[in-house]
Amino acid sequence: MRYPPVLQFVRPLLRPKRTAILEACLIGLVAAFAVVILRQGIGLLGGWRVHLAQQGPAWLVLSGIGAVGGFLAGWLVERVAPETAGSGIPQVKAVLARVPIPLDLRVAAVKLLGAVLALGSGLTLGREGPTIQMGAAIGAQLSRWFPTSPDHRRQLIAAGAGAGLAASFNAPLAGVLFVVEELLRDVSGFTLGTAILASFIGSVVARLLGGRGLDVNLAAVPVQANFHAVDIPFYLLLGLLAGVLGPLFCRGILASLTINRRVLKLSMPWRMALAGCLSGLVVSVLPLPFRDHAGLRASLVTGAADWQTMAIAFGAHAVLTMLAYGSGAPGGLFAPILVLGSALGYMVGAGEQQLLGVGLPTTYALVGMGAFFSAVSHVPITSVVIIFEMTTDFNLVLPLMVGSVVAYFVADKVDSASLYDHLLAWNGIELERSPSAEPEWANLRAADVMQRRVETLASQLSVEEAMQAFSRSHHRGFPVVDDGKLVGIITQSDLAQAAARSATVLRDLMTPQPVTVSPDDTLNQVLYLLNRYKLSRLPVTEGRRLVGIITRADIIRVEADRLTGESDRPGPQTAPSYCVYQTRSPTVGQGRLLVPLGNPQTADLLLQMAVAIARDRHYEIECLRVIQISRHQLPTETSVDTLESRRLLQRAVRLGRDLHIPVHTQIRVAHDPAQAVLETIEERHINLICMGWKGSTTTPGRVFGSTMDTVIRQAACDVMLVKFGAGVALAPRSPIFAEAHRLPFGGEKARAAASLQNFDRWLLPIAGGPNAQRALHFLPGLIALSSHPKVRLYQVFTSLQAPMSSDLLVQDVEFLSQHLNCPVVATTAQDSSVAESIQDLALRDQTDVIVLGATREGLLQQVMQGNIPEAIARKSPCTVILVRGAIADEPPSAWGV
CATH class of the missing domain: 3.10.580.10 (CBS-domain)
Structure with a gap:
């Protein structure tokens, strides 16, 4: 229970904030090495590919290398780490949102080798997405080697992703902003400190090791970027075009994924081989600069190509990127997005130059990169910073802001989700866009x-x-x-x-x-x-x-x-109930009736009522006794006295044995009686629950009490709530009493009380709903409690309504006449209060039992608001039975008592 001796000595140094500097440095350093290795590997394989294409038939060499490289990359990804397919940024976002996706050194290694094979063989994707996933995997692995808190682990993963982006683009500020704006969306000091340090270390080390990302230093360009007032309409036009075309590009990516995986239905190696082969064939018929992706990107952003080449580049690059990404190749979309943006911007700048004789297409190409990236990724701030860091030209800041912000707002109107959100949703992962949506706990x-x-x-x-x-x-x-x-x-x-x-x-x-x-x-x-x-x-x-x-x-x-959502307050809550005693009888019934025995004084009558229903419907009876304990105790570890409960259940077993009805029993220890009842209903496949109710509750805001209300609201089976009248007992000549009078349930006390009230006169208010019909179907079994039963059906129309048809009464009378051997009469009345009308009739008729079903929405609402229980059950001296049909068998509007 204590720290190891060595850790006790350095315990003050083990806090996350004090180790963040060392961890951030390690993450940035390792991420930079991984980025340089990836860059060199792609360069070597890509240079060899271009050289071979110059020696032999280009269409054969390029398509063959593309097919072989794609197949090998697909085989590696599919067999070793399927989570490395695609860009990698959606996977990192999912991990940071606590979705269980693997992220470790295995993922980093497969991403590295797979990206070298795929990108080096000619697939038109970028290396920036893989570097982000590799950096995040390095941060995740570090958090395993040096265990820390879950929140700190997320910071390390995000810092690794930022370091990977910074090292790839030589843009440390962009790496930090991408973490804040897209991945974590957190601006705490801890997040910023870790991400800044890791990103700057990654960028500096990558540059020292000879790596130059998509670095566009305009000092090498004869004309510097410029900005004039006359250019504003054209930058607005560029932002508008990027805002419209960006979402279209996203839909193209999703369509390619759908075609590859749901139409072609090929395995990943063959999908990537096909994509590599087709990419090689397309590139072989395009101008020579298209064979070297790095050279093409440099010529696009520096304005070395004409507008016709730019138009071809935009169309071909979009198609080839969709083709490659749809196959599942381990490559990113950052570089293709920037190339598409630069081509779009160059064409707008060339148009201005042709119309007005002013403007610099190179400046528009750079602004187009930021605008298109903002439209696709929905990160306008990162878009501005990443282009500025690559160019280090302050003249670009204002045009970048205009183009990126306009593109973002237009794209957000067209489609509010970014490309990476769409990719997650396509894979069945939905992430909340607001930090406030984090789980409340x-x-x-x-x-x-x-x-x-x-x-x-x-x-x-x-x-x-x-x-x-x-x-x-x-x-x-x-x-x-x-x-x-x-x-x-x-x-x-x-x-x-x-x-x-x-x-x-x-x-x-x-x-x-x-x-x-x-x-x-x-x-x-x-x-x-x-x-x-x-x-x-x-x-x-x-x-x-x-x-x-x-x-x-x-x-x-x-x-x-x-x-x-079942708890409104923190602290120790309910644990599952625990069964400490049970008996079982033969399972020969067609269903099960659950009887919770909470009050020993009414247990006798409740069980005999259950027996009557069970005999009629061929049910088994399940008797439940719940022993409630404090929430600070565990049901599985609490010792309880079950003697009195077992005696009560044994009486039920004897009754069932004498009447030839299977009776099962159990005692559960629980924090919440309602939870124990619901668990029993589910475990024992209960068809009907019959509960006794005292007719009142002291719990504020409850209709029948906390336990009753919960069971009524959540139990999927039929529910019967019984409130016994004062001094109620079975008539001495009733069929059930005749068989049970010799048992301990009856006794002299029960026989003495029998003269106070019988179960002879029955009143059923109806209005045509499913619960009323349910009550009618239970009545043939309940009538067995009577010696001379008489049944009255009663339909009340409020004074605000026109008289309704009596067809329902006729149908119900016919049904009962076929199933009962007793008089059945039907009565209608018109009254402004349904509850008072029922109560008055019960008093005039000296009714013994009122059976209520929630027969229509108006009556249901009155029951759930407590009006009918107050007016009838609480004030009437007779017994009241409230019936609610099974939830699964009726629409929600009919749920109730």
């Missing part, structure tokens, strides 16, 4: 989850007394506290060593200086410490004062409740 602190009532032991306690404390408790460890200050922690494994260490008091056995957290630490930090040191609990301290304790179970409950 992720913002919880230790103080929100910890148990504040903590059992502790003193350091001077003897070992024998400590053993007694462990034997009386379900805890496996105790904090050791002296004078309110935490001095150690003692576990069962420590006590097992008492004899070997000749210890007599806890001070000799306890672990001093245990790992602790403060109340302000996040849940992520708590989980990290629990996993890092293989702990099951963590004391929470303010200074040295113990203020609480957190266990793994506490965190699991809080996270589960927050994710499902």
